[in-house]
Amino acid sequence: MPRTVIVGAGAVGLACAYALRKRGEDVIVVDRDAPGQACSKGNAGWITPSLSAPIPAPGLVGQSLRWMLSAESPLFIDPLAVPRMAPWLWQFWRHCTESDYMRGLAAVAALNHNTMRLWDEWQREGVGCELHREGLLFIFLDPAKLRATHAEFALLRQFGYTTPEILDGAGARRMEPSLSERVVGGFLVAGEYHVRPETFSAGLLSRLEALGVEVQSGVAVTGWDRDGGQVLGIRTSRGSITADRFVVAAGSWTGLLTQMLGVKLPMQAGKGYSLTISQPSITLGRPLYLGDAKIGVSPFDGALRFAGTMELSGINLRLDPRRMIGLRRGIDRYFRQAFPRDAGEEWVGMRPLTPDGLPIIGRLRDVGNVYVASGHAMLGITLAPSTAEVIADLVTLGTASLDIAPFAAGRFL
Numbered sequence: 001m002p003r004t005v006i007v008g009a010g011a012v013g014l015a016c017a018y019a020l021r022k023r024g025e026d027v028i029v030v031d032r033d034a035p036g037q038a039c040s041k042g043n044a045g046w047i048t049p050s051l052s053a054p055i056p057a058p059g060l061v062g063q064s065l066r067w068m069l070s071a072e073s074p075l076f077i078d079p080l081a082v083p084r085m086a087p088w089l090w091q092f093w094r095h096c097t098e099s100d101y102m103r104g105l106a107a108v109a110a111l112n113h114n115t116m117r118l119w120d121e122w123q124r125e126g127v128g129c130e131l132h133r134e135g136l137l138f139i140f141l142d143p144a145k146l147r148a149t150h151a152e153f154a155l156l157r158q159f160g161y162t163t164p165e166i167l168d169g170a171g172a173r174r175m176e177p178s179l180s181e182r183v184v185g186g187f188l189v190a191g192e193y194h195v196r197p198e199t200f201s202a203g204l205l206s207r208l209e210a211l212g213v214e215v216q217s218g219v220a221v222t223g224w225d226r227d228g229g230q231v232l233g234i235r236t237s238r239g240s241i242t243a244d245r246f247v248v249a250a251g252s253w254t255g256l257l258t259q260m261l262g263v264k265l266p267m268q269a270g271k272g273y274s275l276t277i278s279q280p281s282i283t284l285g286r287p288l289y290l291g292d293a294k295i296g297v298s299p300f301d302g303a304l305r306f307a308g309t310m311e312l313s314g315i316n317l318r319l320d321p322r323r324m325i326g327l328r329r330g331i332d333r334y335f336r337q338a339f340p341r342d343a344g345e346e347w348v349g350m351r352p353l354t355p356d357g358l359p360i361i362g363r364l365r366d367v368g369n370v371y372v373a374s375g376h377a378m379l380g381i382t383l384a385p386s387t388a389e390v391i392a393d394l395v396t397l398g399t400a401s402l403d404i405a406p407f408a409a410g411r412f413l
């Protein structure tokens, strides 16, 4: 039986392992840490195909330059990191056009086409996790922002999504009584899910164990053994592992790994922060998107998680307290009661980010048996099953059932 090694045991790597194992492949997963401990841990866990739009968007350049002046803004580019990140930032800004935005939206919407079906299917197959199905409620303090965000949803109609009805403030409060009087309205995106992401990794892990997949923790990949256009094995902190195929699903570190193979992929970290409050004083019926502050709120069993901010400061896990202050300040205006300033568990994670905002899913051109599944930015949990199915198709059949050209690694060459 051909053997595939997957590098990275985040949501994407574990999902790829599951999809490949279901096709009868022999799979080994290696991670330098324990599974699911990087970006796949403290995120908001939304499963939200309606947010398929890429991050580089028309108008973002001007807005991000203004936001650079405040460390508490929703998008912060660290001026000290700019020289190091300049080539990547230049490419990112070049993709902030109407045409690239619409092309990216169409590609990700197509990739998301099977997302909800796969999430339901994987649940039925025994990937146990804390999954909720109450949709997402967008709420706003500023009526102009409400109208602008709602208009973006209208773009999704061409991909088969219905445009949600606008609610006024009273309507939003009827759905969520803990919202403050300052909330002027919102809209409910029905039919979307959210998961406690830690339980998704744990559920996949126990399913993989039951299916006989070896998941090795504490194994850092340090190099590749290569023979021309083929990789023979990986070198790791615990010795070499040979295999027939390799999938790099190493999140923000993906570019560093492919660089060791001589393949440059422009992967940066879009750092995000979260705050998880256990046994919170308010309960919510569904997740909320605090539209003006760009903060997501996810109610889990016995906890509330607030997640947001996008910080471009390079690949590092430094937690900037100013960003946490921005997150905490952003929350208070939306609720009748304030949360204690020191409440909650603080977390920082690195969203793997490409300059066009689209993931990289596919085979490397010059190294025929290496595949990449990474760069999912704000949608790695949502897209993990759909990505895994594409990778399983490519590895076992040599072709995918949807057009994956927009996700090709070679687009950056």
Ligand SMILES: Cc1cc2nc3c(=O)[nH]c(=O)nc-3n(C[C@H](O)[C@H](O)[C@H](O)COP(=O)(O)OP(=O)(O)OC[C@H]3O[C@@H](n4cnc5c(N)ncnc54)[C@H](O)[C@@H]3O)c2cc1C
Binding pocket: 007, 008, 009, 010, 011, 012, 013, 030, 031, 032, 033, 034, 035, 036, 037, 038, 039, 040, 041, 042, 043, 044, 045, 046, 047, 048, 219, 220, 221, 222, 249, 250, 251, 252, 253, 257, 270, 271, 272, 273, 274, 296, 307, 308, 348, 349, 350, 351, 352, 373, 374, 375, 376, 377, 378, 379, 380, 381, 382, 383
């Ligand atoms: C604040 C925040 C909120 C978010 N909210 C959502 C949301 O609501 N919905 C959604 O869909 N997405 C969300 N995301 C995005 C999502 O979390 C990521 O896209 C996703 O977790 C990426 O998963 P991954 O498996 O690609 O990477 P990771 O989870 O980062 O996993 C990569 C793994 O590779 C391993 N690795 C790296 N280098 C090596 C090496 N050399 N050797 C061995 N192992 C290595 C790492 O240890 C790590 O375990 C959010 C992100 C943030 C930060």
